[in-house]
Amino acid sequence: MSKSQTRSPEAELGLLDATMIGMGAMIGAGIFVLTGLAAEIAGPAAILVFALNGVVTAFTGLSYAELAASIPKSGGGYAFVREIFDDFASFIMGWMLWFAYMIAGALYALGFAPNFLELLHVYGVVPPPEQVGAVVVPVIDVALPLAFLLAFVAVLGLVALNAVSTAASGSVETIFTIIKVSILVVFVAFGLTSPMFSGAEFQPLFPQGSGAAAVLPAMGLTFIAFEGYDLITTVTEEVQNPRENIPKAIFISLAVTVVVYLAVVTVAIGTLGAKGLADAGEAGIATAATSFMPTGLPIIQNGGALIVFGAVFSTLTALNAVVIASSRVAFSMGREGQLLPSIGQIHHRYGTPFVAILASAVVMLGSVALPTQSAGNMSSLFFLLSFIIVNVAVIRLRRERPNMNRPYEMPFYPAPPIIGIALNLLLTGVLIEFLLRTDPLALTLSAAWILLGAIAYFALNRAKKRSESEPTTDDTEITQGVEE
Numbered sequence: 001m002s003k004s005q006t007r008s009p010e011a012e013l014g015l016l017d018a019t020m021i022g023m024g025a026m027i028g029a030g031i032f033v034l035t036g037l038a039a040e041i042a043g044p045a046a047i048l049v050f051a052l053n054g055v056v057t058a059f060t061g062l063s064y065a066e067l068a069a070s071i072p073k074s075g076g077g078y079a080f081v082r083e084i085f086d087d088f089a090s091f092i093m094g095w096m097l098w099f100a101y102m103i104a105g106a107l108y109a110l111g112f113a114p115n116f117l118e119l120l121h122v123y124g125v126v127p128p129p130e131q132v133g134a135v136v137v138p139v140i141d142v143a144l145p146l147a148f149l150l151a152f153v154a155v156l157g158l159v160a161l162n163a164v165s166t167a168a169s170g171s172v173e174t175i176f177t178i179i180k181v182s183i184l185v186v187f188v189a190f191g192l193t194s195p196m197f198s199g200a201e202f203q204p205l206f207p208q209g210s211g212a213a214a215v216l217p218a219m220g221l222t223f224i225a226f227e228g229y230d231l232i233t234t235v236t237e238e239v240q241n242p243r244e245n246i247p248k249a250i251f252i253s254l255a256v257t258v259v260v261y262l263a264v265v266t267v268a269i270g271t272l273g274a275k276g277l278a279d280a281g282e283a284g285i286a287t288a289a290t291s292f293m294p295t296g297l298p299i300i301q302n303g304g305a306l307i308v309f310g311a312v313f314s315t316l317t318a319l320n321a322v323v324i325a326s327s328r329v330a331f332s333m334g335r336e337g338q339l340l341p342s343i344g345q346i347h348h349r350y351g352t353p354f355v356a357i358l359a360s361a362v363v364m365l366g367s368v369a370l371p372t373q374s375a376g377n378m379s380s381l382f383f384l385l386s387f388i389i390v391n392v393a394v395i396r397l398r399r400e401r402p403n404m405n406r407p408y409e410m411p412f413y414p415a416p417p418i419i420g421i422a423l424n425l426l427l428t429g430v431l432i433e434f435l436l437r438t439d440p441l442a443l444t445l446s447a448a449w450i451l452l453g454a455i456a457y458f459a460l461n462r463a464k465k466r467s468e469s470e471p472t473t474d475d476t477e478i479t480q481g482v483e484e
Contacts, residue, residue: 025322035277039278043214091333097386226257228257326364395414
C-alpha cells in the first residue's frame with residue numbers, strides 16, 4: 001500500500017479559518033450582484049428578502065451544526081447522508097453537492113474576470129472592459145476573450161495553491177475575507193453618515209401591484225447568497241477540535257454574514273433608492289458608493305473603485321472556498337469507494353487530496369463554458385435539494401441512534417429541521433416554476449447530470465464486483481497447492 005493511501009487529512013485549520021471559509025463563500029459576488037435583482041423584484045422590501053433568507057438558512061444551519069458535531073468527517077452533507085442512508089442515495093447526494101460546488105466555482109471565476117479588468121481600467125492599465133479584445137494564445141494559436149483567460153488563470157492559481165497546502169489556502173481565505181469585509185464596513189459607514197441617506201426611500205416598503213407577495217420569488221432567486229456555511233463541514237477533519245469548532249464557525253459565519261448583507265442593502269437603498277439600485281443592476285453597490293463616497297482619495301481614488309477592489313477579493317475568496325469544498329466532497333466519495341480510489345487518497349508529500357482537487361478543477365474549468373445564468377440556477381437547485389436531505393438526515397439519525405454522542409444538540413427539536421424541510425421545499429418549487437418559464441436548459445442539464453451520476457454509479461459498482469470476483473494470485477497458488 002502506498003503512503004498516500006495510509007495518510008489522513010491533518011487538522012491545520014483553527015476556528016477563525018473555518019469561519020472565514022463560510023463567510024468567504026457567502027459574502028462573495030452575490031452581495032454586489034444580487035442586491036440589484038432583489039430590489040428590482042421586491043423594491044425596498046429587498047431588506048426583508050435577505051433577512052428572511054437568513055432565517056430560512058438558520059434552520060438548516062442548526063441541522064448542519066448538530067450533524068457535524070456528531071459525525072466529524074469531511075465531506076459536508078455527503079458525509080452525513082453516507083452515514084445514515086443507503087449506498088445509492090448517499091452517492092446521488094455527493095454527486096449533486098460536488099457538481100453544485102464546481103459550477104459555483106465557474107461562476108465566481110467568471111465574476112472575478114470583469115471586476116479585475118475594471119480594476120485595471122481604473123488605474124489606466126487597460127481600456128474599459130467592454131473594449132478589451134481577444135488575446136491570441138501562442139501554443140494553440142486561438143484568440144480567446146481576455147476575461148475568459150483571466151477566469152481560467154484564477155481557477156488554475158487557486159487549484160495550485162490548494163493542491164500543495166491546506167494551511168496556505170486557509171490563510172489566504174482568512175486574509176482576503178478580512179479585506180473585503182473591511183471594505184464593506186467602510187461603505188456602510190460612509191453611507192449611513194451621508195446626507196443622501198433618507199428613510200423616505202423605504203416608503204412604500206412593498207412594490208405597488210404585487211405587494212408583499214413579491215418577497216417570495218425574490219427570496220428564491222437570491223437564496224444562493226447564503227449558500228456557503230455548509231462549506232465549513234466539508235473540511236471537518238482539517239479543523240482542530242471539530243466537534244466544538246464546526247458548530248461555532250457555522251453560527252458565527254451565518255450571523256456576521258446576515259448583518260453585513262442587511263447593512264449593505266440598507267445603505268444602498270437608503271442612498272440610491274430601490275429603483276436606482278435596480279436600474280444599476282450588477283453595478284448597484286459600486287454606483288451607490290460612487291454617489292456618496294468622497295473622490296480624489298489616495299490610491300483608491302473613489303468609492304466605486306473601492307467597491308470594485310472589494311468585488312475582486314470577494315470573487316476570489318468565494319472561488320477559493322468552493323475549490324476547497326468541491327475537492328473534499330470528491331475526496332470523501334473516493335475514500336468511501338463511490339468514486340475512483342485515487343480520488344480518495346491524500347498526497348504523500350503535500351498532505352492534500354491532490355487528485356480530488358485536480359478532478360474538481362477539470363469539471364470547474366469545463367463549466368466555464370456553460371451559460372452563466374443556467375449555471376447559477378443549477379447550483380441553487382442542487383443546494384436546495386441537498387439542504388432538504390440534510391434536514392431529513394438529522395431527524396432519521398435522532399430516531400435510529402437516540403443515544404449517540406451529540407456534543408451539540410439543536411434547541412426545540414424537531415421543529416427546526418421540519419421547518420427547514422418545508423421552507424426549502426417551498427423555495428425549490430418556486431425556483432423550478434421560474435426555471436420552467438425562463439431557463440429550461442438549467443432543468444435539462446440538471447437532469448442530465450443526475451442521469452450521468454446514475455450511470456457512473458452502476459458502472460463503478462459493476463467494475464468493483466467484477467474485480468472482487470476475480471481470483472487473486474494468492475488464491476490461485478493456494479488452489480494449485482491443494483490439488484497437488
